[in-house]
Amino acid sequence: MLMLLSLAMGEWLGIVTLFGIVLLHELGHLWMARRFGWTIREVKLLPFGGVLEVEEAGTVPAREEAWVAIAGPAQNVLLALFAGGASWAGLVDASWAQGFMKANALIALFNLLPILPLDGGKIAQAWLSHRIPYHRVLLWSSRLSLFCSAAVVLYAFVPLLQGQVPQLNVLAVGLFLCASNWTYRRNVPFVFLRFLVHRARRSEGRIDRGTLAQPIVVAEQRQPSEVVKLLMKERYHLVYVMRQGAVQRVVPEGQLIDRFLSALTNGHADLRFFM
Structure with missing residues (x-):
């Protein structure tokens, strides 16, 4: 609809330029995601940016998520610098270069707003994952x-x-x-469930490399569905189960997740708990 309206108003060059910028912005995400070995499902182009849909959403390290998110606005910065340099060298019209640089700045800044699925929302989510x-x-x-x-x-x-x-x-x-x-x-309960399902594979990798465990201390009566909500994405946990101030047992996070998923499979846990 936006493209048809722009064509009707004789603004075809502007809309082609806009979608070219959006495409190159998204190719920045795509290039970085492929560097990390992510599986790309789909790239959606929108007037204000794009959405890169991947199989690994929510299951990869926060560091990778942050780099993939930053790669889009970084592409806009490079495009703006290229247009400025081309204008300075007299290769392109100065007014076109100014408009091109402004469009890149607007798209980059808008995408850095802390709103999902924008890049800023993903960066904020990655930052919170460490805390x-x-x-x-x-x-x-x-x-x-x-x-x-x-x-x-x-x-x-x-x-x-x-x-x-x-x-x-x-x-x-x-x-x-x-x-x-x-x-x-x-969909937060299903996103969190996906995180738990893929957690075991990442945890095994941390153990193989050697890692410092962050303890989670809970009372004996706490249910697995409550304790899994305390897991941090960028930490490996050992759960200390306490009774009257004494440690009853230490449960690795993998066993905790297995208990919860088994209860969910048998109908003893409710995903509505995670809303």
Whole structure:
């Protein structure tokens, strides 16, 4: 619809340039993801950016997620520098170069907003993964994304205060982000379950290389469905089960996850607990 409208208004060069920038932005993500050996399912191009869908979502190290997210805006920076250099050398028209640089800056800055599935939201999620349990990371990143998406929608109506027409393009993007993050919020239990299923493979790799374990201390009556919510994505855990101030047993995180998944398979655990 955006492309057809732009063609009707004689702005075909602008829309082609915009989608070219978006494509190169997404190729930055794609290149970095392939360097880490990720399996790419799909690349979606949108007017404000793109979405790279991969098989490894939520199961790879936060460091890799951060680098893949940063690669997109970094591509915009390189494009802007290239346009500036070409303009300085007289290879391209100065006004076109200025518009090209502005478009890259807008796309890069917008994608750095802390909203999923934008790059800034993924970077924020990776940063939180080093500091708080992963289940809490999923909940808080979804809440932050919904809040900021609503702020984008409200920002679209700011021109009304000056008697002008709302920014319909900003409104459309804000509504899309709200709908996307509302769906993500409802899917948090399944995202967390995917994290647990792939956790064992990553844990084995940490043990083989040697790692420092971070203890989790819980009372004996705590259920596995409660304790797995305390796992941090970037740590390996040993669970100390306590009774009246004394350690009853030490449970490796793999056994804890196996107990929870077995209970889930047998119908003794409820995914609604993770909402």
